[in-house]
Amino acid sequence: MTKKLSPILAIDTSCDETSTAVTVGTTVLANIIASQTQLHAPYGGVYPTIAKQAHQENIDQTIQVALKRAQLSWSAIQAIAVTQGPGLAPALEVGIARAKQLTTQYQKPLIAVNHLEGHLVSIFAQPRPQNWRQLSAQQRLDRENHYLATFSFPALGLIVSGGHTEFILINQLGQYQVLGQTIDDAAGECLDKVGRMLNLGYPAGPVIEQFAKKGDATAFEFPLPMTTSDDFNLSFSGLKTYARNLITKLETANQLDQQAVYNFAASFQKAVFRHICYKLNKILKEQKWQTNSPKQPKTLAKPSQNNQQLWLGGGVAANLKLRQMLRATLKPYKLKLQTPYNKKLCMDNAAMIGIAAGFTLQRGKVVKAIEKLQRRPRYNL
């Protein structure tokens, strides 16, 4: 049960993106990502890289636009949240320094958030309803609590992005346990790199998804990695090397025509997702995630046998083929797949940081010594 809803201004500068959001509980009032919003007219929809991205230059603009879009002034903001890690140290530093300064200037509490927790809770995000401004504080609170009651614990989390691929047991909000993770490349990175070998530019992952729709996913066979390992870890570098050898062979034989590229995209994408689904199935089969009997969650409804969930987050969570394959894997175990409501929430964004911060604030965990808050580039869950 949430007792009070507080508007939070959240900042994320974990890697390439600069983002500021305003959230109230799980409701997103604004979610501004510098590269996506035409702050200074960058290429629409194409991801930036650090080379093109200047957090320093973008951050104030994203803050202004976020407040404007949320139709709130600083006086209405109850707390400031910032990503502490994991991420690129100099990038994190920009967000943290800004958050500290704002905290002092406006005398608001500061909440430090783990970026991965943000991805996990991105499934909670809900858009601002049409009648938001007409709702009273009590109505908003009732709406929030009604919504939160639809989630249950323990839940299983899966983050699939360019930088991370991991399974997480969520005993309750704030209590996480990594069940398995990649030991080399992340799934999104693997798709991008193999896409690059097929000359599909950067980022190639979304192109692979498009091309896969035109291809035959059974045209090429790929190995299933890590079947002999007893853990829930993943590995994608072997698939990458296998794909590279296959591409070289096809190119040498002059067989990599248009349809072959479509087929390769479809087959390879399936191989990457099959590996994730294989390990997911192993977790479900061994019921590893249920044996950790959790304490009764404080903020959410009681776990119900019929409402067990897999929470999916991260950039690759936007891929519809992945969602389809995950649903098929979950079906025999009667788990439901929960996904973020739009693509932006899958990317690195500050709304998910705001939502995580909202839960953290409920637990009363604010940063005590603000000046001492340090970035944590290798912050684990």
Added chain:
Amino acid sequence: MQTIKLTSNNHQQVLDQAVAALQKGELVIYPTETIYGLGVVATDPAAVNKLLQYKSRREGKPLSIAVSNPDMAAKYVMINDQAKKLYQRFLPGPITVISQGKNKAAPGVESEFGTLGIRIPDYQLIRAVVKKLGKPITATSANASGKKRPYTINDILDHLSNKQKKLLGLIIDAGKLPPNQPSTVIDTTLSTPVVLREGQLSTSSKSTTKLPSAQLISHSEQETQQIAGKLMLKNWEKLKKQGLVIGLDGPLGAGKTIFAKGVAKFLHIKETITSPTYSYLNEYDYQRGQTSGKFYHLDAWKLQDPAVIDKLQLNKLVQPKNILVVEWWEQIKSSLPHKQPLQVSITESKLDHPRILKIAQTN
């Protein structure tokens, strides 16, 4: 505004009319193999301005251009190897290939970063129009910004204001188009490497001379890690006194991260070493015997701008007891010239064959 219905026997007439309208600087709605497009001559600033008015709220989003063939494309963009392959394989077809522009189009066509998308529509009539015109036309979707994808002329007109309608010159109505997706956009401007360019490894910059290099053969991931460990042992004193830089090169999938895992193992780091491609730089604390320091693992795959080196503060990292391992060293070596790395290149004699690790020390 004039509408002309495209039939099986009026192609020549439509072609002439379209070319005439475009030459006059008018906006032309035309069919493609994907959705209805909106064309003006891409080199005509007044016409492009009119188009931007029509689209409204684009706020600087770049436009793509339709050309008749790769030769015309080459006049407007720089076509790199990757783009060339895409042209060969997919064009004409529903693909937009983004390259670095040559600033030959009217203002507002290229992106802020000077990039430009090229389309060669798989629609003969449109290629013929562009060919006859001798200049590219814009290839943006014909709907107003944020409105429905246009598969019929009504999809467009139903959502237009009178003001927008007045901006239109000619509509080529080919009826209901098949429900194909809009073109897939492929950005080739970030020059992430797949393999090193020919000869890149053998010739290092003239200011440095190389000691004779050692060649080692690895048959497995374990062996690659052992080689890394031996190299670390050999340079352990140097690392403690001055710090150490190891530059790794080799194609995608050669085993550069595996080598880095070997370095971490030597340093008794328990954490799993994962690829730093996306985070650029991973940082680990190590303690080996009485010595403790930092292991920095950098991936330069996505780095091509020297200014980035400042942003990553790389020069500060190399201190006594610290080690910096850089994947895709060749990408950034010119930005770190004075750091005298151990250079390790990993190659294969043939596919699926053992890896050859060539180790060289620059003075």
